[in-house]
Amino acid sequence: MHPILTVLAFAAFAAAAASLGVVLLVFRERPPIAWLGWSNALAAGLMLGAAYLLLSSGGTMGAGPLAAGSLLGVGLVFASHAVSGTADLDLNVLAGLGPAYVRKVIRVHTLHAAPEGVTIAVAMSLSPALGVFMALAIAAHNVPEATVLAAMLMSRGASAARAAAVAVMTNLGQILLATGTYALHLAWPAVLPWTLGFAAAALVYLVLAELLPECYRQAGHTSVAVVTILAMGMVALVGGGLS
Amino acid sequence: MSEVLAVFGYALGTALATGLGALPFALVPLVSARAVAHANAIAAGLMLGASFGLVAEGTAHGTAPTLIGAAFGVLFILATQRWLNARDVVFGAEHGPRARQALLIVIVMTVHSFAEGIAVGVAFGGGMALAVAITVAIAVHNVPEGLAISAVLRSRGSSIVRCAAWSVFSSLPQPVMAVPAFLLVEAFQVALPYGVGFAAGAMAFMVFEELLPGALTIARRPTVAVLVTCTMIGMVLFQRAL
Numbered sequence: 001m002h003p004i005l006t007v008l009a010f011a012a013f014a015a016a017a018a019s020l021g022v023v024l025l026v027f028r029e030r031p032p033i034a035w036l037g038w039s040n041a042l043a044a045g046l047m048l049g050a051a052y053l054l055l056s057s058g059g060t061m062g063a064g065p066l067a068a069g070s071l072l073g074v075g076l077v078f079a080s081h082a083v084s085g086t087a088d089l090d091l092n093v094l095a096g097l098g099p100a101y102v103r104k105v106i107r108v109h110t111l112h113a114a115p116e117g118v119t120i121a122v123a124m125s126l127s128p129a130l131g132v133f134m135a136l137a138i139a140a141h142n143v144p145e146a147t148v149l150a151a152m153l154m155s156r157g158a159s160a161a162r163a164a165a166v167a168v169m170t171n172l173g174q175i176l177l178a179t180g181t182y183a184l185h186l187a188w189p190a191v192l193p194w195t196l197g198f199a200a201a202a203l204v205y206l207v208l209a210e211l212l213p214e215c216y217r218q219a220g221h222t223s224v225a226v227v228t229i230l231a232m233g234m235v236a237l238v239g240g241g242l243s
Numbered sequence: 244m245s246e247v248l249a250v251f252g253y254a255l256g257t258a259l260a261t262g263l264g265a266l267p268f269a270l271v272p273l274v275s276a277r278a279v280a281h282a283n284a285i286a287a288g289l290m291l292g293a294s295f296g297l298v299a300e301g302t303a304h305g306t307a308p309t310l311i312g313a314a315f316g317v318l319f320i321l322a323t324q325r326w327l328n329a330r331d332v333v334f335g336a337e338h339g340p341r342a343r344q345a346l347l348i349v350i351v352m353t354v355h356s357f358a359e360g361i362a363v364g365v366a367f368g369g370g371m372a373l374a375v376a377i378t379v380a381i382a383v384h385n386v387p388e389g390l391a392i393s394a395v396l397r398s399r400g401s402s403i404v405r406c407a408a409w410s411v412f413s414s415l416p417q418p419v420m421a422v423p424a425f426l427l428v429e430a431f432q433v434a435l436p437y438g439v440g441f442a443a444g445a446m447a448f449m450v451f452e453e454l455l456p457g458a459l460t461i462a463r464r465p466t467v468a469v470l471v472t473c474t475m476i477g478m479v480l481f482q483r484a485l
Contacts, residue, residue: 055479056299063480070476078465087465201472208455208468216456222321225451229317229444233298237310240302 004182007124010135011117011178015171017139019164021146026160031151033094037219039144040091041227044211046141048228049235050119050134051203054196056240057126061193069197073115076198077205080111090214091148094155102156109149109170112210115202116141117177122196124178125185129242137235142171247422250367253378254360254421258414260382264389265406268397280462282394284470286348287454289391290446291471292478297355297443300362304436312440317448319441323350324452334399341399344453348395351449352388352413358438360417361431364424380485385414387478395454 025031058066081087086108093101116138124131146167153163185192215224272278301309327343334342359381366377389410396406424431458467 052295052298055295055476059299059483063484067476067480070472074469074472078469081465088463197476201476204472204475205468208459208471209464212451212455213459213464216459221452221456224456225448226317228451229313229447232447233310233313236298237302237306240299240306 003124003128004179004186006128007121007131007182008175008179010124010132011120011175014116014120014135014139014142015113015168015174018142018146018167018171020143021148021167022150022154022160022164024147025150025154025163029154030094031147034219034223036094036148036151037215037217037224038227039147040211040215041219041224042231043141043145043148044207044215045228045231045233046137046235047116047203047207047211049232049239050123050137050141051200052232052236053130053134053239054119054122054200054203057123057130058193058196058200061196065193066197069194070201071197072194073198073201074205077111077115077202077209081108081209084108084111086111087209089210091152091210094152102152105149105152106166106170108210109145109167110173112145112206113171113174114177115199115206116171117174118181118195119199119203120174120178121181121185122192122199124182125189125192126196127242130239133239133242137239138174142167146171247426249374250364250425251418251422253367253374254363254381254418257363257378257382257385258356258417259411261385261389261392261410261414262407263386264391264410265393265397265403267390268393268406269403276461279398280458280460281466281470282398283454283458284462284467285474286391286394287450287458288471288474289387289394289478290450290454292475293355293388293391293482294443294446294450295475295479296482297358297439297446301436301439301443304432304439308436309440309443312437312442313444313447315437316441316444316446319354320347320351320445320448320452323347335401335405337400344457345396345399345401347453348392348449349409349413351445352392353416354445355442356414356416357420358435358442359414360420361424361435361438363417364421364426365428365431365435367421367425368428381417384482384485387481388413 084107086104089104089108091105091108120135120138123134149167150163153166181195298309331338332342332346334345363381367374392410392413393406396409
């Protein structure tokens with residue numbers, strides 16, 4: 001199988017995994033608010049672990065392109081939040097929502113998925129084993145993220161199937177970005193430090209701007225810190241052996 | 244004997260360099276609540292970047308010991324927090340929650356210096372030929388750690404001199420641990436991943452438990468995200484270059 005097909009298959013798997021986010025909600029349609037906080041913390045920790053793996057694998061690359069790529073990542077996510085008017089948006093409010101809020105949340109989730117596609121491609125280019133692990137970590141991360149999105153949609157009367165479909169749809173960009181970035185690496189390998197810096201910075205930025213803020217209010221500082229560090233540590237330690 | 248003295252002297256020099264981290268705050272006033280939140284975000288980014296570096300160093304010596312060390316690091320800070328919460332902490336002119344956070348960052352950074360001292364001693368154990376290079380590298384590496392401490396202390400009412408003094412204090416375990424680690428390299432090499440993991444766990448927990456929530460409740464999210472991401476990646480690239 002051509003390696004780009006592997007990238008396609010694993011990125012598609014990661015996007016499809018988002019549908020599992022509704023499973024929890026089938027049992028408990030209106031979950032306790034702390035669950036949403038922990039879901040966000042879990043997703044945040046997995047992303048930070050992914051950023052650690054990228055940065056520690058880029059150990060021999062030039063600092064200049066890494067720094068430039070990172071600034072590009074920070075700048076692009078900052079701009080996309082500013083342009084879409086979502087810089088201070090809480091992603092997991094369950095009460096009193098208008099359709100405008102829901103549209104904004106779906107937009108944020110769609111933008112959020114793009115750097116994760118780049119992450120999968122960068123990891124695949126570093127080593128296939130790391131790439132597969134990274135895709136699995138992103139897939140695992142998509143589940144709690146989809147739970148938060150689906151809880152919001154279902155509290156507005158959407159069916160579980162519809163919520164699952166929307167969750168997967170917001171992640172479809174991941175597949176496009178993963179295969180596109182991987183093709184770019186094949187054509188022009190020198191771009192890898194740039195995309196690595198870009199992906200790592202974007203992951204960290206998204207964690208801080210989207211995932212962590214609201215969950216501290218929902219689940220308490222200590223439990224959020226423990227869940228985040230556990231998830232981050234698992235990814236960093238298991239993946240550390242693969243790069 | 245002279246070699247032991249040299250190791251102690253070099254490691255003491257690196258500890259003094261930590262005080263330089265207080266200097267930037269002589270130029271920037273940290274009075275508004277928002278400035279405090281920004282200082283928290285900067286400290287969080289620097290410490291998160293430093294903990295990434297520690298995990299990378301620890302896992303190079305053994306994954307399981309790093310993990311065990313990190314778990315104990317988290318538990319240690321949890322226990323220390325419990326202990327401090329039950330008391331009215333006084334730190335300089337401050338007391339209450341602000342003093343508690345100031346004291347906690349000094350404790351976290353001081354504890355983490357024990358692990359760094361071991362790393363220094365083990366590095367010197369490889370031979371004194373590289374002594375000056377190692378010393379300069381560690382001294383420069385300590386400056387942003389002083390910056391992280393000073394960001395928290397300065398924004399909680401400490402003077403520049405106090406910030407510098409506590410920064411140096413937090414690094415004093417380095418010369419203390421460097422000497423036995425230098426003399427007993429093999430024994431301390433085994434302990435290294437546990438110590439480094441412990442330091443990483445303690446720092447990461449302080450970041451996610453105290454600094455980030457403090458920053459995010461007051462400052463705007465994009466500002467926090469930009470500050471943390473840039474200082475974190477800056478720290479990773481900076482440590483790598485040494």
